[in-house]
Amino acid sequence: MRRLNRKKALNFVKEMDAFPKVPESYVETTASGGTVSVLAFTAMALLAFFEFFVYRDTWMKYEYEVDKDFTSKLRINIDITVAMRCQFVGADVLDLAETMVASDGLQYEPVIFELSPQQRLWHRTLLLIQNHLREEHSLQDVLFRNIMKGAPTALPPREDDPTQPLNACRIHGHLYVNKVAGNFHITVGKAIPHPRGHAHLAALVSHETYNFSHRIDHLSFGEEIPGILNPLDGTEKVSADHNQMFQYFITIVPTKLQTYKVSADTHQYSVTERERVINHAAGSHGVSGIFMKYDISSLMVKVTEQHMPFWQFLVRLCGIIGGIFSTTGMLHGLVGFCVDVVCCRFKLGVYKPKSMSVFDGHVNSLTPLLSENAEH
Helix, strand or coil: CHHHHHHHHHHHHHHHCCCCCCCHHHHCCCHHHHHHHHHHHHHHHHHHHHHHHHHHCEEEEEEEEECCCCCCCEEEEEEEEECCCHHHEEEEEEECCCCEECCCCEEEEEECCCCCHHHHHHHHHHHHHHHHHHHCCCHHHHHHHCCCCCCCCCCCCCCCCCCCCCCEEEEEEEEEECCCCEEEEEEECCEEEECCEEEECCCCCCHHHCCCCEEEEEEEEECCCCCCCCCCCCEEECCCCCCEEEEEEEEEEEEEEECCCCEEEEEEEEEEEEEEECEHHHCECCCCEEEEEEEECCEEEEEEEEECCHHHHHHHHHHHHHHHHHHHHHHHHHHHHHHHHHHHHHHHHHCCCCCCCEECCEECCCEECCCHHHHC
16 A cells, blocks of 8 residues: 555656656667767767867968068078189179179188088988978978978088098178169179179189089078078089089068067078070070079068967867767667667568457457547
């Protein structure tokens, strides 16, 4: 009697509860439900883990505007080795306004043109990186993000002590020029000022000593930033004739670089190369030497390192969790529905319903049919 009264009391309390309750089938523990839950939480953990790495990653944003700075000076950073003795060559800059820039910031250092084994290995590695940069332009973003972290781009010093004579001249340093088109060149003889421009004392140098084979270890414009590779870094040219001209046509683009590691005003550039032998008899006129004709673009590029905001990371994380919950719930319900349909059809095919006959209000086993009136 006590159990019966307790059961009636529980039923009465349930009937008196006005709030809807979750069906008992929803809280039943099943093997399929546990499997779906494990898969769902595993997918959430993996996607959240990968999303964290996406949040940590940065990218470079490029913006373009007109360069309005025409009063400042342009810095040229030079490190070139020419296969001639230092007393036979001279370097200077002549801009579009016929203004000759003194080369006081350049140093002439006698060296050996051939590289040591360690330097040659470094040079081959640099050329390999340059080839990859020409094929994959997106690698430049990697260099921008890893400024100040990468290896030095300058040629390492020799590790050996050679006994052969110093047959080359390393010209390195920097110059400040006007922000107009100009021509930096290295040719025979030292430069001297001239009322109509400038001239080089080349009369005392024999043509047999001309050899403008050269190696450009570094050439950049603007503020020098460690870790940045320029298009001409590592370029090596071997002269096939004594009277040969090497020309580099350079277009300079002012660049403002803003990353989480450095902020600098520098310049990028593109270059087109050309070389030819000077032969006046064949109509190929000119002066033997190395000529770098540069022009400055009127557009400026702003390169800024961007990062995903924290609120966007939280929104994406909530989207991942909610999406997986919704998707797994729908898939689980769909699979369960399909399984139920297949099982029901299987049962209907095996067990056929019994025939029913109605006689005097009774069905088969003489059980009386209940109607609404009979219940009352």
